[in-house]
Amino acid sequence: MTSRISRTLVFVILCLIAVSTVYPLIFMALNSMRSSSAFELSPFGLPSHWNFSSYHSLFQEIPFAQSILHSFIVVVPAVILATFTSSLAAFVFTKVPIKLGNVMFWVMLMIMFMPGIVVLLPLYVEVAHTGLSNNFVPAILIYTAISIPYGTYLLRSNFRSIPDSVVEAARVDGASWIKVYWRVILPIGRPGVFTVAILTFLNIWNDLFISLVLLHASNTEMVTPTLAQLSGKYSTDVPVLMAGLLIGALPTLLLYFITARVFIRGMLSGAVR
Amino acid sequence: MDNDVTGQLNEVDTPVITMREQKVRKRRNVFSYIALLPAALLVFGLMVFPIGETIYHSFTNWDGATSTFIGFENFRLIFSNPIISQVLVNSLIFLISVPLILAASLVTAVLVYEKVLGWRVFRFLFFIPMVLSPVIVGVLFSTIFLPGGAVDKLLSVFGLGQFSWLQYPWTARAVVILALVWTSFGFGMVVILSAMSTVDTALYDAAAIDGASWWRRLRSITIPMISGSLQFLSVINVIYTFTSLFAFVFTITAGGPGFSTTTVDYYTYITTFENGQFGYGAALALLLFLIVLTLTIAQVKLFPYREVQQGS
Secondary structure, rough: HHHHHHHHHHHHHHHHHHHHHOOOOOHHHHHHHHHOOOHHHHOOOOOOOOOOHHHHHHHHOOHHHHHHHHHHHHHHHHHHHHHHHHHHHHHHHHOOOOOOOOOHHHHHHHHOOOOHHHHHHHHHHHHHOOOOOOOOOHHHHHHHHHHHHHHHHHHHHHHOOHHHHHHHHHHHOOOOOOOOOOHHHHHHOHHHHHHHHHHHHHHHOOOHHHHHOOOOOOOOOOHHHHHHHHHHHHHOOOOHHHHHHHHHHHHHHHHHHHHHHHHHHHHOOOOOO | HHHHHHHHEEEEEOOOHOOOOOOHHHHHHHHHHHHHHHHHHHHEEEEEEHHHHHHHHHHHHEEEOOOOOOHHHHHHHHHHOOHHHHHEEEEEEHOHHHHHHHHHHHHHHHHHHHHOOHHHHOOOOHHHHHHHHHHHHHHHHHHHHOOOOHHHHHHHHHHOOOOOOOHHHHHHHHHHHHHHHHHHHHHHHHHHHOOOOOOOOHHHHHHHOOOOOOHHHHHHHHHOOOOHHHHHHHHHHHHHHOOOOHHHHHHHHHOOOOOOOOOOHHHHHHHHOOOOOOOHHHHHHHHHHHHHHHHHHHHHHHHHOEEEEOOO
16 A cells, blocks of 8 residues: 555656656747747746747748758768767777777777867867868868767777677688678677767757857858857747747757667666666 | 687697788788778877867967967966856856756656656656757756746746846856756666666565665665766766856856856856957866866776676
8 A cells, every 4th residue: 555655656756857857848839839928928828829930030030940951061971970980990999909909999088078178279270270260071070070989989888799709700701801890890780880870969969169169150050059149139039939949959859759769778888887 | 808719729720821810910900090090080180189289378378370488377377367266166066966966866766766657758758858958958947047937937826026046146056057957867867777777676675575664775775786877977977067067058147147157168268269368268278178187087096987788
């Protein structure tokens, strides 16, 4: 009997916490379809009808669609590059013995937690000197570089679980190393590679600092700086702000909803027990 | 290493392999360097080399174009600047978030572990804030904590009036800490849950037979068994307090009121990119780097990495 009561209590508490994590999304969605005067009256009301005028003004008054496009232009190549290069590096670190391999790996681990501003400060100056300010290429490369240590770290522990005998067998059959990587490691380690790609996408899409510093012109601005500045411009027109937040959150939210299991397991594989 | 049996057999069977073996060894080396090259070039060129530049320029007066060597002048200025001590104190205050995150993660993990109806759904939902950009969380928090905003409306049920949460140092800090805890506890919960799943349930059964209370089981079995995860989470969150508050501060308080919520990276951002003092900014960035590096090394020394095995 007591266990029944305590179970109900646990359930109720969990429901309350779940409300705190889900309601903000509902809050954004509902208020994006209300008028700002209705919001001023009460932020908790329901929209009276399907009203998409906030979305209309979001895309009409500011280049919001472009900022989303810019984010994709930077994030997608960076994710592909970072995943590819880290998988190659992780393959070498786990399956192809190399001089100083461990030292190189530890250097990567050391700079994994490095505050971004340490590298961004000189990089910003160099990018400006070479006339590449507000160019997507340096941003893509810097995002790639900053994602490699984490990706290599995750994939290294992933590739380790692939038995060496599989690699040996392929080698005995005369497969070149590149073939072993492409035909053996990548297919077997696909879940891990996929996870790294997802997490890298999340990290870069959500970042503010690098995009704020490197791509500050309106014709290159990514979505996070746009949203950060939106809050100043539209503090009196909350529905437009909420519409922007919701759309900005959509790509990562969808990715999470579709791949939740892989996602959570992937985040865990970087942790220790 | 266990899998080297085949390799050893080959060597024993064919002792005259030397030439071929050497060739293979050589090719293996060439391949490993080529395969490492892209990652190494990017990491060295865009991370290691810039660190060196930052270190060099922290000893210079640098406006982004010309730099003159001034020795330790930047550091002398840093340590005589009252704002810096304020900023460092802020970072220490923000560390309050670490025990809060640990507590929230532990509580939710323990509750979800009870496997009540729909526990998988709860785990799924608690992770949502982690997926959102700090910018989105920050803008949302700054909106709901406006005077007369959603939070005030909610509190008016209890008869409380409007309050300017972001105008007072301590409430502004509390809002930033709340945002950090809200986004971080999902990850902590998942880490603790996975650690709890490795605890032998026989321990709980035995304790239950001995009449140990729920609280007693938590304190004497669960927490000791997952201490590794708790240590990992505390260290990682301490580092995060120093390195990843920028977006929250930028969107919620802009460092204010005064400098009461300014973090080291936010202050470095202002001095460098808004005031153009690049040498001084480099010295500040280096200071932050040294703090974080010390914390990272302390982590590696105190709690040696034990990576989670696959399939967990």
